[in-house]
Amino acid sequence: MTTRDFIQDRIDHLDNRENLLEIHNLKKYYPVTGGFFKRTIGNVKAVDDISFALRRGETFGLVGESGCGKSTAGRTILRLMKPTDGKIIFEGKDITRLSGAKLQRARRDFQMVFQDPYASLNPMQMVGDIIAEPILNYEKRNKQELEAEIKALLKRVGLPEEAYYKYAHEFSGGQRQRVGIARALALHPKLIVADEPVSALDVSVQSQVLNLLKELQIEFDLTYLFIAHDLSVVKHMSDRIGVMYLGNLVELASNKDLYKEPLHPYTQALISAIPEPNPAKRKERIVLKGDVPSPQNPPTGCPFHTRCPVAMEVCSQEKPALAEVRPGHQVACHLY
Amino acid sequence: MSAMFGSNENTPLLRVKNLQTGFKIEGDYYNAVESVSFDVKRKQIVGVVGESGCGKSVMSLSIMQLLPEGIGKIRGGEIEFEGENISKLSDKRMNSIRGKDISMIFQEPMTSLNPVFTIGYQIAEVILNHENLTKKEARLRSVSLLKQVGIPRAEQIVTEYPHQLSGGMRQRVMIAMAIACQPKLLIADEPTTALDVTVQAQILELLKGVQEANDMSIILITHDLGVVAEICDEVLVMYAGKIIERAPVEELFAAPKHPYTELLMKAIPKMDEEVEKLATIEGLVPSVINMPQVGCRFANRCPKAMPECMTVTPQLVDVGHEHEAACLLFDESWPADRKRDKDRDREGVTAL
Secondary structure, three states: OOHHHHHHHHHHHHHOOOEEEEEEEEEEEEEEEEOOOOEEEEEEEEEEEEEEEEEOOOEEEEEOOOOOOHHHHHHHHOOOOOOOEEEEEEOOEEOOOOOHHHHHHHHOOEEEEOOOOOOOOOOOOEHHHHHHHHHHHHOOOOHHHHHHHHHHHHHHOOOOHHHHHOEHHHOOHHHHHHHHHHHHHOOOOOEEEEEOOOOOOOHHHHHHHHHHHHHHHHHHOOEEEEEEOOHHHHHHHOOEEEEEEOOEEEEEEEHHHHHHOOOOHHHHHHHHHOOOOOHHHOOOOOOOOOOOOOOOOOOOOOOOOOOOOOOOHHHHOOOOOOEEEEOOEEEOOOOO | OOHHHOOOOOOOOEEEEEEEEEEEEOOEEEEEEEEEEEEEOOOOEEEEEOOOOOOHHHHHHHHHOOOOOOOEEEEEEEEEEOOEEOOOOOHHHHHHHEOOOEEEEOOOOOOOOOOOOOHHHHHHHHHHHHOOOOHHHHHHHHHHHHHHOOOOOHHHHOOOOHHHOOHHHHHHHHHHHHOOOOOOEEEEEOOOOOOOHHHHHHHHHHHHHHHHHHOOEEEEEEOOHHHHHHHOOEEEEEEOOEEEEEEEHHHHHHOOOOHHHHHHHHHOOOOOOOOOOOOOOOOOOOOHHHOOOOOOOOHHHOOOOOHHHHOOOOOOEEOOOOOEEOOOOOHHHOOHHHHHHHHHHHHHHHHO
16 A cells, blocks of 8 residues: 555545534633733733644644643643643543543543653652552553553554663653654553653654554554644644644645645744755745734734734735635634 | 965865864763864855764864863864965964854853843944944944844834844844954854744844855754755754765765764655655764774664674765765775775675
């Protein structure tokens, strides 16, 4: 089967599957406090009204530059943080307002892989214990059985069985990330949110981890929310991609459409800015002027209009809504 | 000036010969950079790529002689700048070169700027160190430098502090400081790694612009092959402290010769390509303490390794099209004394 057939097969297969996760108008504001009594004097709108859905078995990529709210979105969806507003529906159940024991029970089905494999593993714990911890949170287990299970899991993610008895500092960055993945897999979750899982790794190691994530997805029927700033990595991993800018989802399309025909001027600039490892294709880039505005004080109207090369008058006054302009291709821009 | 050495247009601006830089670990020195030789021509942008720990940053610190004192040391070789060996210069003499003839920018623009001085003060400091100007003139020059690197409201920014600027702006300030005395060589160590892609694009464009405007040479150290392809003329690929491949940029990307370079290129996802599986490189870089002294340092991870790779050290030599590689897959890379053995073995095989 060629790569193209494989991809087409995958698209057909995913099209027929139901939504595992639905996000409706999700908002997460961080209060800004000031003055003697630490009163709230404003809000950082880290995530400002985003909606999308993940189908079972797919990888949904969330891409954007630092401060665009992609990580906050990921964490809020896992309910590691309380959303300010909006709804999170997981397998038809509203988990937005769950708390305590109920939340903990629901969390079994969704796990996270973190960016920094150095900071996200406890240096005082044996790798075996790190991976056992999530399991023991939910079940009483026979010790030998559990150990065998964890060793099998370590092997599956490409680590030797002896890794069980070692500590995080004895591993390289790539191996640590494998431990992080094994920990996320321990409970056989349905959804994994991977927040920049490879950005701290060298290229050769990065490709190992990306390959592993892809294999595991098929083997365990996992759904991924893949968060990264590197558009080429996101494109390689994802079936559909959402582009975020200043807390807003500005474009959402299939992997192929987004690259072939990016509609939002920001997406166009983002794709054009990626240096390609091909000197024959040195291109005229769309170089955006200036920096991303502060999310505490976002521009009125379209959040991108201050840097947009094709901004019109209406852009500074009215915020465009995300709308479907081609089948399966949504964009929030007044041009369409 | 080293004019007396006859630094004409033909001598390379920088010539590194057999550089060895060691670090002291528990009393012994281990070489993080091993027998590295290369030239940087005038107005050329040379990219140095490699993964973490390959020695690319240590090499650049050696050129600048900014190695941590008492720990890192140049243990052999020569660094010729405009024909003059600068590897053994006194601190005082080196200080007059650093920042004037050769300057450097670093990855993290926040930690390389002093948080308690204004931007204007810090740029003026560089200028006053090397040139006979009044404070006022230096201040004016700072403003024009900031304008040159594309900073809006330059008159106001000179009175501000580093924390008031964004990452991209800080990197622009670093570039302004680096080019303040119109250096002939700029060493940029991962200058865009900490930046977002849209800002990275701005900074790369700026670097290219100042390079052309000042007729400068640049050594660009990076792990990102995309950045290299975008602005470099020539590329050095480093692995475990050695240069394993050197070629003009088009040539390198069109036909990588060393298996390591080839795998590195296949390991990155590309925007215009669909692949199910990316290439991987199994295993790890040998640690500096256990570095094999003979043979190819990549042999233990190389899918094309032959038994000889463990015992014969490949030489970095021209394998055609101005393309140098250090790999025993190419006859040229065999050291002269071992070449005979190899040819004899081959003959033996055909005779059988």
